[in-house]
Amino acid sequence: xxxxxxxxxxxxxxxxxxxxxxxxxxxxxxxxxxxxxxxxxxxxxxxxxxxxxxxxxxxxxxxxxxxxxxxxxxxxxxxxxxxxxxxxxxxxxxxxxxxxxxxxxxxxxxxxxxxxxxxxxxxxxxxxxx
Amino acid sequence: xxxxxxxxxxxxxxxxxxxxxxxxxxxxxxxxxxxxxxxxxxxxxxxxxxxxxxxxxxxxxxxxxxxxxxxxxxxxxxxxxxxxxxxxxxxxxxxxxxxxxxxxxxxxxxxxxxxxxxxxxxxxxxxxxxxxxxxxxxxxxxxxxxxxxxxxxxxxxxxxxxxxxxxxxxxxxxxxxxxxxxxxxxxxxxxxxxxxxxxxxxxxxxxxxxxxxxxxxxxxxxxxxxxxxxxxxxxxxxxxxxxxxxxxxxxxxxxxxxxxxxxxxxxxxxxxxxxxxxxxxxxxxxxxxxxxxxxxxxxxxxxxxxxxxxxxxxxxxxxxxxxxxxxxxxxxxxxxxxxxxxxxxxxxxxxxxxxxxxxxxxxxxxxxxxxxxxxxxxxxxxxxxxxxxxxxxxxxxxxxxxxxxxxxxxxxxxxxxxxxxxxxxxxxxxxxxxxxxxxxxxxxxxxxxxxxxxxxxxxxxxxxxxxxxxxxxxxxxxxxxxxxxxxxxxxxxxxxxxxxxxxxxxxxxxx
Numbered sequence: 001x002x003x004x005x006x007x008x009x010x011x012x013x014x015x016x017x018x019x020x021x022x023x024x025x026x027x028x029x030x031x032x033x034x035x036x037x038x039x040x041x042x043x044x045x046x047x048x049x050x051x052x053x054x055x056x057x058x059x060x061x062x063x064x065x066x067x068x069x070x071x072x073x074x075x076x077x078x079x080x081x082x083x084x085x086x087x088x089x090x091x092x093x094x095x096x097x098x099x100x101x102x103x104x105x106x107x108x109x110x111x112x113x114x115x116x117x118x119x120x121x122x123x124x125x126x127x128x129x130x
Numbered sequence: 131x132x133x134x135x136x137x138x139x140x141x142x143x144x145x146x147x148x149x150x151x152x153x154x155x156x157x158x159x160x161x162x163x164x165x166x167x168x169x170x171x172x173x174x175x176x177x178x179x180x181x182x183x184x185x186x187x188x189x190x191x192x193x194x195x196x197x198x199x200x201x202x203x204x205x206x207x208x209x210x211x212x213x214x215x216x217x218x219x220x221x222x223x224x225x226x227x228x229x230x231x232x233x234x235x236x237x238x239x240x241x242x243x244x245x246x247x248x249x250x251x252x253x254x255x256x257x258x259x260x261x262x263x264x265x266x267x268x269x270x271x272x273x274x275x276x277x278x279x280x281x282x283x284x285x286x287x288x289x290x291x292x293x294x295x296x297x298x299x300x301x302x303x304x305x306x307x308x309x310x311x312x313x314x315x316x317x318x319x320x321x322x323x324x325x326x327x328x329x330x331x332x333x334x335x336x337x338x339x340x341x342x343x344x345x346x347x348x349x350x351x352x353x354x355x356x357x358x359x360x361x362x363x364x365x366x367x368x369x370x371x372x373x374x375x376x377x378x379x380x381x382x383x384x385x386x387x388x389x390x391x392x393x394x395x396x397x398x399x400x401x402x403x404x405x406x407x408x409x410x411x412x413x414x415x416x417x418x419x420x421x422x423x424x425x426x427x428x429x430x431x432x433x434x435x436x437x438x439x440x441x442x443x444x445x446x447x448x449x450x451x452x453x454x455x456x457x458x459x460x461x462x463x464x465x466x467x468x469x470x471x472x473x474x475x476x477x478x479x480x481x482x483x484x485x486x487x488x489x490x491x492x493x494x495x496x497x498x499x500x501x502x503x504x505x506x507x508x509x510x511x512x513x514x515x516x517x518x519x520x521x522x523x524x525x526x527x528x529x530x531x532x533x534x535x536x537x538x539x540x541x542x543x544x545x546x547x548x549x550x551x552x553x554x555x556x557x558x559x560x561x562x563x564x565x566x567x568x569x570x571x572x573x574x575x576x577x578x579x580x581x582x583x584x585x586x587x588x589x590x591x592x593x594x595x596x597x598x599x600x601x602x603x604x605x606x607x608x609x610x611x612x613x614x615x616x617x618x619x620x621x622x623x624x625x626x627x628x629x630x631x632x633x634x635x636x637x638x639x640x641x
Binding site: 028029031032034035040043044047051054055058059062063065066067069070071073075076080081082083084086087090091093094096097098100101102104105108112115116118119124 | 201204208209211212214215216218219220223334335338339341342352353354355358361362364365368369372392395396398399402403406409410624627628630631634635636637638
């Protein structure tokens with residue numbers, strides 16, 4: 001695929017259609033087969049293993065923080081000088097966000113590879129994005 | 131009005147119009163108009179998301195709230211930032227893999243039913259209109275203060291600018307206005323933060339010590355509870371903020387402007403860093419304004435505290451910095467409202483006209499015409515509403531928009547991606563239950579009904595005690611979706627396999 005294209009969308013559309021036609025003689029790909037393949041199931045289980053605990057963790061910490069500051073004065077205790085724990089916890093939520101985003105970016109690169117491999121297994125190749 | 135203000139102001143207007151001119155040349159198809167042809171890179175789209183997200187409520191509102199209420203003002207910053215994890219983990223990639231221009235596209239990748247698309251378009255339009263009124267009314271009041279222009283002319287000025295960007299330059303112009311605005315906003319905020327820290331001798335500990343005595347609140351200023359005294363109300367508001375972002379249509383639309391899920395992901399990463407650093411700096415802006423401007427002057431200029439940042443610039447950097455910060459505030463408003471107009475137009479022109487009325491058979495030319503007429507319509511309608519709403523207290527509409535996004539859009543997004551049994555009845559009832567319960571509960575809440583005359587829209591005792599109903603309306607949205615699904619026998623497991631594979635692999639995008 002070397003020819004210049006106006007929009008990536010029309011391009012991949014053509015590409016997809018070609019692939020699908022070439023493979024299925026006009027029919028739809030068998031998504032259930034892909035869904036039940038071991039490679040796709042592995043991808044999903046890895047995704048879930050990462051996403052479910054981290055989502056529970058960050059939403060939990062966030063809600064905990066709001067509940068604690070709404071109902072108690074625990075975090076008004078001093079941390080250093082006149083900085084109280086409430087500011088430390090708040091900044092901790094900022095740090096948590098940045099850390100989880102960074103960790104996810106790394107994990108997602110792995111998910112991408114697995115997704116690509118799954119697609120390849122079923123004869124579907126996304127062209128390299130230009 | 132001095133020469134510096136006018137010069138900076140003309141410069142910003144000029145540069146955005148030049149961008150619009152070049153963008154207009156490149157806007158030849160519906161895909162260009164709605165998604166800039168999907169050609170933005172990760173950092174560009176990340177900056178544009180930040181530009182779309184950091185509204186005047188963020189820049190001026192949070193700085194003012196921290197200046198007046200200390201820690202409680204900072205709560206918004208926390209909620210707005212953590213929300214990006216929800217966007218990244220749950221929404222961004224499936225949305226890019228399944229959708230074309232709008233949220234309704236994504237849900238319809240699974241259902242392909244008019245009523246589902248109609249319901250999704252309705253909730254998007256409602257959110258956009260509320261958000262827009264809050265922005266435009268705020269903009270009118272601000273520009274009146276900053277440049278001494280009459281409210282009506284100020285609203286018209288912003289309204290005409292946003293219409294020009296969207297009408298001629300579509301998403302390409304809107305994106306670049308947002309990118310430039312994000313850069314200007316960061317520069318302005320860094321300069322202000324630096325000056326504030328310099329005045330505290332670059333000593334954070336000393337800053338906190340001084341803040342204990344700098345405001346009328348005394349030591350309480352540094353602790354929660356100055357502004358938000360009702361625990362359930364605080365928790366409900368914070369829930370709306372953290373879950374709402376992932377359902378805001380104008381933010382969701384920004385994931386269609388990139389070529390694939392991977393770029394959508396890196397956009398969120400960029401946005402999270404930019405937005406996060408900005409929100410950390412809101413502390414310095416707020417503390418600085420409280421210490422070096424003083425709450426008396428801040429509230430005398432604007433009771434809600436919206437002038438804290440410009441006044442701080444005046445106090446620390448004189449007229450030139452004040453002019454620059456005012457111009458940044460103006461650019462901030464423009465970028466946000468342009469994004470809103472485009473989103474509203476996409477719901478009308480693409481979802482309702484293109485897909486429901488024309489059943490997806492509209493020609494490219496018809497689509498472009500519809501998009502442009504819809505942009506004009508959305509702009510005109512919002513400007514009219516904003517002119518009528520001048521004397522109303524509409525600041526709560528931003529939180530309400532977040533609440534509707536969390537209650538009406540998030541449940542249907544999550545069910546569409548993750549729940550095999552989900553069906554069209556469930557999708558419609560999830561959206562409508564969330565939307566209606568949020569609207570009804572807000573109209574009965576203290577935001578709309580207050581015993582004090584002038585504090586809210588109607589005078590009377592509120593029937594529902596929470597100012598933000600998210601704590602009730604979000605679960606109701608989820609329950610509504612579940613009940614609707616169970617009431618209908620319809621299910622299409624084959625279709626779910628397709629959606630599941632496409633959402634998670636990014637393949638087969640054009641089927």
